[in-house]
Amino acid sequence: MSVVSVINYKGGVGKTTLTANIGAELAARGRKVLLVDLDPQASLTFSFYRPQDFTEEKLTILQWFQGFINQRAEPLHRFVLTPREINAVVQPRGGQVHLLPAHLGLIEVDLDLAAMLGGARFLKQHPRYLPVHRALADALLDQEFAGYDSVLIDCAPNFNMVTRTAIVASDHVIVPARPDYLSTLGIDYLRARLTGLIEEYNSIAPDQINPELIGVVYTMVQWASNGQWLTSQRDSVTNTTEIEIPVFRQSMRDNKTAVTAAGASSLPIVLAPPGNTTIETLRYELQQLTSEFLARTRI
Numbered sequence: 001m002s003v004v005s006v007i008n009y010k011g012g013v014g015k016t017t018l019t020a021n022i023g024a025e026l027a028a029r030g031r032k033v034l035l036v037d038l039d040p041q042a043s044l045t046f047s048f049y050r051p052q053d054f055t056e057e058k059l060t061i062l063q064w065f066q067g068f069i070n071q072r073a074e075p076l077h078r079f080v081l082t083p084r085e086i087n088a089v090v091q092p093r094g095g096q097v098h099l100l101p102a103h104l105g106l107i108e109v110d111l112d113l114a115a116m117l118g119g120a121r122f123l124k125q126h127p128r129y130l131p132v133h134r135a136l137a138d139a140l141l142d143q144e145f146a147g148y149d150s151v152l153i154d155c156a157p158n159f160n161m162v163t164r165t166a167i168v169a170s171d172h173v174i175v176p177a178r179p180d181y182l183s184t185l186g187i188d189y190l191r192a193r194l195t196g197l198i199e200e201y202n203s204i205a206p207d208q209i210n211p212e213l214i215g216v217v218y219t220m221v222q223w224a225s226n227g228q229w230l231t232s233q234r235d236s237v238t239n240t241t242e243i244e245i246p247v248f249r250q251s252m253r254d255n256k257t258a259v260t261a262a263g264a265s266s267l268p269i270v271l272a273p274p275g276n277t278t279i280e281t282l283r284y285e286l287q288q289l290t291s292e293f294l295a296r297t298r299i
């Protein structure tokens, strides 16, 4: 089982779109996929459930974290849902998509977990530093999760405690980013924070973690009529090359029309019904991205 976090400080960069589509494409290729929504905005959850169908009695990862905080954690697998529409498409192909849904209340969980460590600084001397950071990693060790091939975690746009539990649980990290100057500056900072967390954790943990940043995925790329990226976007990418961060060869183009059209079908773009050229181009890019994702995450 490989665990991958999809992370960026910034919102609106395509984290959720990539998580849903890579997950859906892996399942369409016969893999058993668990999607974990750790963003209080719950966009990933609402990619598979209409808000009116997602009623209050549905348990989410919020209740699981609350159990953990109250030291009465229930097994995490009890919170796993099987979204209907997508599984109707992928199950005949031998695949499966399960979801651990998010909840707006996750914002409070960040504060409660930090409080367990005596404040917002995540002091590594604190006796609970390891169990709190390992909350998700330990829960995923349960035999019930052994059947999954891939776990994809859609992280909130921050580096708070819930996000930190995702990183500690991960083998790999991917960073969706828009190709603009400020975003690429942010990537270097994000990498520094990742390295900082890994070093801090490994300095006290008996087990060592090594979540690897396998690459930046450029999203919402604008192509000029000459068949190249817009010059301004190309320059930002040159920037990433200079700071030596791996970059996916395949990017995802900017196409609101295609994204909206696919959204109406309540299936991720890769599984949406056949459409016009714009949808097909975006679908092709996401399929290529998934192939590259597989190649890069092979352990």
Ligand SMILES: Nc1ncnc2c1ncn2[C@@H]1O[C@H](COP(=O)(O)OP(=O)(O)O)[C@@H](O)[C@H]1O
Pocket: 010, 011, 012, 013, 014, 015, 016, 017, 018, 043, 219, 220, 221, 252, 253, 254, 255, 256, 257, 259
């Ligand atoms: N390739 C794309 N072209 C145009 N719009 C996109 C594309 N990918 C995502 N979007 C839209 O941009 C918004 C932000 O994407 P999302 O995946 O939710 O980002 P994040 O999870 O990083 O906040 C959403 O409305 C989404 O539908």
Ligand SMILES: [Mg+2]
Pocket: 012, 015, 016, 017, 039, 041, 043, 044, 154
């Ligand atoms: Mg999102």
